[in-house]
Amino acid sequence: xxxxxxxxxxxxxxxxxxxxxxxxxxxxxxxxxxxxxxxxxxxxxxxxxxxxxxxxxxxxxxxxxxxxxxxxxxxxxxxxxxxxxxxxxxxxxxxxxxxxxxxxxxxxxxxxxxxxxxxxxxxxxxxxxxxxxxxxxxxxxxxxxxxxxxxxxxxxxxxxxxxxxxxxxxxxxxxxxxxxxxxxxxxxxxxxxxxxxxxxxxxxxxxxxxxxxxxxxxxxxxxxxxxxxxxxxxxxxxxxxxxxxxxxxxxxxxxxxxxxxxxxxxxxxxxxxxxxxxxxxxxxxxxxxxxxxxxxxxxxxxxxxxxxxxxxxxxxxxxxxxxxxxxxx
Amino acid sequence: xxxxxxxxxxxxxxxxxxxxxxxxxxxxxxxxxxxxxxxxxxxxxxxxxxxxxxxxxxxxxxxxxxxxxxxxxxxxxxxxxxxxxxxxxxxxxxxxxxxxxxxxxxxxxxxxxxxxxxxxxxxxxxxxxxxxxxxxxxxxxxxxxxxxxxxxxxxxxxxxxxxxxxxxxxxxxxxxxxxxxxxxxxxxxxxxxx
Numbered sequence: 001x002x003x004x005x006x007x008x009x010x011x012x013x014x015x016x017x018x019x020x021x022x023x024x025x026x027x028x029x030x031x032x033x034x035x036x037x038x039x040x041x042x043x044x045x046x047x048x049x050x051x052x053x054x055x056x057x058x059x060x061x062x063x064x065x066x067x068x069x070x071x072x073x074x075x076x077x078x079x080x081x082x083x084x085x086x087x088x089x090x091x092x093x094x095x096x097x098x099x100x101x102x103x104x105x106x107x108x109x110x111x112x113x114x115x116x117x118x119x120x121x122x123x124x125x126x127x128x129x130x131x132x133x134x135x136x137x138x139x140x141x142x143x144x145x146x147x148x149x150x151x152x153x154x155x156x157x158x159x160x161x162x163x164x165x166x167x168x169x170x171x172x173x174x175x176x177x178x179x180x181x182x183x184x185x186x187x188x189x190x191x192x193x194x195x196x197x198x199x200x201x202x203x204x205x206x207x208x209x210x211x212x213x214x215x216x217x218x219x220x221x222x223x224x225x226x227x228x229x230x231x232x233x234x235x236x237x238x239x240x241x242x243x244x245x246x247x248x249x250x251x252x253x254x255x256x257x258x259x260x261x262x263x264x265x266x267x268x269x270x271x272x273x274x275x276x277x278x279x280x281x282x283x284x285x286x287x288x289x290x291x292x293x294x295x296x297x298x299x300x301x302x303x304x305x306x307x308x309x310x311x312x313x314x315x316x317x318x319x320x321x322x323x324x325x326x327x328x329x
Numbered sequence: 330x331x332x333x334x335x336x337x338x339x340x341x342x343x344x345x346x347x348x349x350x351x352x353x354x355x356x357x358x359x360x361x362x363x364x365x366x367x368x369x370x371x372x373x374x375x376x377x378x379x380x381x382x383x384x385x386x387x388x389x390x391x392x393x394x395x396x397x398x399x400x401x402x403x404x405x406x407x408x409x410x411x412x413x414x415x416x417x418x419x420x421x422x423x424x425x426x427x428x429x430x431x432x433x434x435x436x437x438x439x440x441x442x443x444x445x446x447x448x449x450x451x452x453x454x455x456x457x458x459x460x461x462x463x464x465x466x467x468x469x470x471x472x473x474x475x476x477x478x479x480x481x482x483x484x485x486x487x488x489x490x491x492x493x494x495x496x497x498x499x500x501x502x503x504x505x506x507x508x509x510x511x512x513x514x515x516x517x518x519x520x521x522x523x
Contacts, residue, residue, distance in 0.1 A: 005331075073357050115380045116456050124388035131364060131391075134399055138357055146403060153400045160392065177381075177458055 011112050015092055023248035024054045030290050037294040064237035071141035072234065080139065081235065081242035084132025088249035091125040094118035095256050096180050099266045099274040111180070118179040119171070122257060123164065126212065130156040132246060137231040148230025151220045151301060158308040159211040165316035166204035169323040170194050170261060179257075183265030190269065195262040200319045202262045204312055209254045211304070213247060216293035220301050255285035332376055339372040354410040356402060364395040381457035 028043065028051070035042030043050030068074055095118070096111040115121055130152060137149020171177065173194070174185045186192045195202050211218040220226075227233075232243055259265060259281035266274040299307075346366035350359045367390040374383030415421055455463070465473050 073355070076357055076361055079361075115375075117380045117384050117458060120381070120384045120388070124384050124392060127388055127392035128368070130396060131361075134396070135357075135361060138399070138403065150400065150403050153396055153403075157393065157396055157400075176456070178456075 007108075008112060011110070012093075015097075015112065016089055019089065019092065019249050019252055020245055022252060023245045024058060026248050026251065026286060027057070027244075028054045029286070030293070033287065033290040034294050037291070061238055061241040066237045066239060067234075069141060069234050073139035073141070076135050076139035077234075078239070080132050080134075080136035081239045081246075083135065084129060084246035085242040085249070086246075087125050087129040087132070088246040088253065091122045091129075091253050092249070094121040094179065095253065096183065096260070096266070097256065098278065101275070114178075114180065117177040119167065119177050119182065119257075119261070122179075122253065123160075123167070126250065126253070127156070127160050129246065129250065132243065133231040136235065136243075140231070140234040142234050144228040144233045145231050147227045148233070151227070152214075152231060154301075155214070155218065155220060155304060156212055158305065159208040162308055162312045162316055163205055163208035163212065165313065165320060166201045166208060167261070169201045169316075169319050170198045172320070172323050172327055173197065179260055179265075183260050183267065186264045187267045189267075190264065193262065193264045198262070198319075198323070200315060202258070204316050204319070205262070206258060207312060209258070210289075210292065211308070213250050213254060215251070215289055217296040217299055218304060219298065220304060225298075251286065251289055252282070255282040255289075258285055335372065335376055339369050339376075343369040354413070356405065356411060360395065360399055360402060363398075364391050367391045367395065379457060381461055 031053075032042045032050075034040075043053035046052040046056045068077055093112040094115055096109070096114075098110040100107055100109050102108070111118075133152035134149050137145040137147075137152065140146070170182075174182050176182065176185075186194060210216075214220070220230075232240055235243065256278075259278055263281050264277070266278040268274045269277040272280070343366050346362045346369060349362035350366065353359050353362070368387060370390075371383040371386040374380070374386055
C-alpha cells in the first residue's frame with residue numbers, strides 16, 4: 001500500500017514538473033513557429049536562437065508585482081487562476097501517456113489513476129476548467145472581465161455539447177470509456193486507427209477542442225480588439241501566469257487525447273516504438289495548434305454560436321445515428 | 330485506513346462548503362462554494378468505486394447546472410452583499426433544524442437496523458457505465474423514457490418562449506418590430522428625462 005502511494009506521488013510530481021516546463025517551452029516554440037510563418041525572426045537576443053527567452057519570461061512573471069484591484073472580490077479573485085491551472089493538471093491524472101515499461105525491475109504504468117471511465121473524467125475535469133475564467137471575470141469588478149467571463153461560459157458550455165456528442169460515436173464502436181481500452185482497440189497498425197472509420201468525429205472533436213481551449217480561431221474570451229484581455233484584464237504576474245500554464249497544459253492534454261482516441265495512441269507504428277510514436281503524434285498536434293493560429297483570423301461571437309448549434313451539433317447527431325445503424329448491422 | 334481518511338476529509342470539506350453557501354451574504358462566495366461542494370460530493374462516489382456516477386456528478390452539477398446559475402448571476406452586481414429579509418428567524422431556525430433532523434433519522438434508520446441490502450446487486454465483470462445502462466434499460470425503462478419525454482417538452486417550450494424573432498438581429502431591427510427592445514428603450518428614455 002505504501003509503495004503504491006509513494007509511486008503515485010512520484011508520478012504526480014513528475015507529471016506536474018514535466019508539463020509545467022513543457023508549457024513554458026511551447027510558448028517559445030509558438031513564438032518561433034509564428035515568426036517563421038510570418039517571415040519574422042521571433043525571440044533572438046536571449047541565449048542562442050533566443051532559447052533562454054523562456055527563462056527570462058519566467059523570471060519576469062515571478063518577480064512582477066501581484067496586484068489585486070480594490071473593487072475586486074479578493075478571495076475569489078486570488079483563487080480563480082489556481083482553479084484554471086489545477087484542473088488542467090488534474091485532467092492529466094487519467095491519461096495513459098506511454099506504454100508500460102520496466103524501470104529497475106519494476107513495471108511502471110505511466111498513468112496516475114487507471115479509472116474505468118478515464119475519458120469521461122478528462123472531459124469533465126476539463127469542463128470544470130471553465131470556472132477559472134468565469135470566477136476571474138465575475139470577481140474582478142471590471143466590465144471587460146465580466147464580458148470575457150460571459151463569453152467563456154457561453155463558448156465552453158456550447159462546445160462541451162459538441163465534443164461530448166462527437167466522442168460518442170467512436171465510443172459506440174469501441175464499447176469502453178477507458179483510454180487504455182481505446183488505445184488497445186487500435187493495436188493492429190495504421191489501418192486500425194479510428195480516424196479512418198470516424199473522420200467526422202475527429203474533425204468535430206478537434207474543432208470543439210480548439211474552442212474549449214480558446215485557441216485562435218475561437219479565442220473570444222480574451223480578444224484584444226474587443227474586450228481588452230477578457231477575463232485576464234486585471235491579472236498580473238504569476239496569477240496571470242497560472243492561466244497561461246493552464247491553457248498550455250490543456251493544449252497538451254487535448255493533443256494526447258486526439259492521439260490516443262483517433263491516431264492509434266502508444267501502439268508501435270512500423271519500426272517506431274510506441275512511446276516515441278505517441279510523442280511524434282503529440283508534437284504534430286501541437287504544431288497544428290500553432291499552424292492554425294498563424295493561418296486563421298478570429299471569428300465573431302455570433303458566428304461562433306451559429307457554427308456550434310447550427311452546423312457542428314447536427315453533424316455530430318447525424319454521425320452518431322449513422323454509426324449506430326452501422327454498429328447494429 | 331486510506332478510505333477512512335479520504336471519507337472524513339471530504340465529508341468535512343463538503344459540510345464546510347455547504348455551510349458557506351447558506352451562511353454567506355455574498356452571492357459570488359455562495360456560488361463558488363456550492364460548485365466546490367458538488368465536486369467534493371463526487372469524491373464519495375469515487376470512494377465507493379462508482380466512478381461513472383462520480384464523473385456524472387462533476388459534469389452535470391458543477392459543469393452544467395452551476396455554470397448556468399453563474400451565467401444568470403452575471404446580470405446582478407455580484408460584489409454587493411445581499412440583504413436578507415427574514416421576518417421570524419427563530420421559526421426558520423426551528424423548522425429547518427427539524428427537517429434536517431427528520432431527514433437524518435429517515436436516511437440513517439436502515440443503517441442502524443442493519444437490514445440494508447442491494448435488491449439489484451451489480452453483475453460481476455461489468456463496468457460502471459455498463460451496469461448503469463443495464464439498469465436504465467431494464468428495470469427503470471419507463472421512468473427513463475418519461476424523463477426523456479419531459480426533457481423534450483421542456484426543451485420545445487424553452488425554444489418557443491425564448492426564440493421569438495431569433496432569426497433577426499436585434500441591432501438591425503427597427504423599434505416597432507421588436508416589442509422587447511421597444512419597452513426597454515422607452516424605459517431608458519423615461520429614466521433619462523427624469
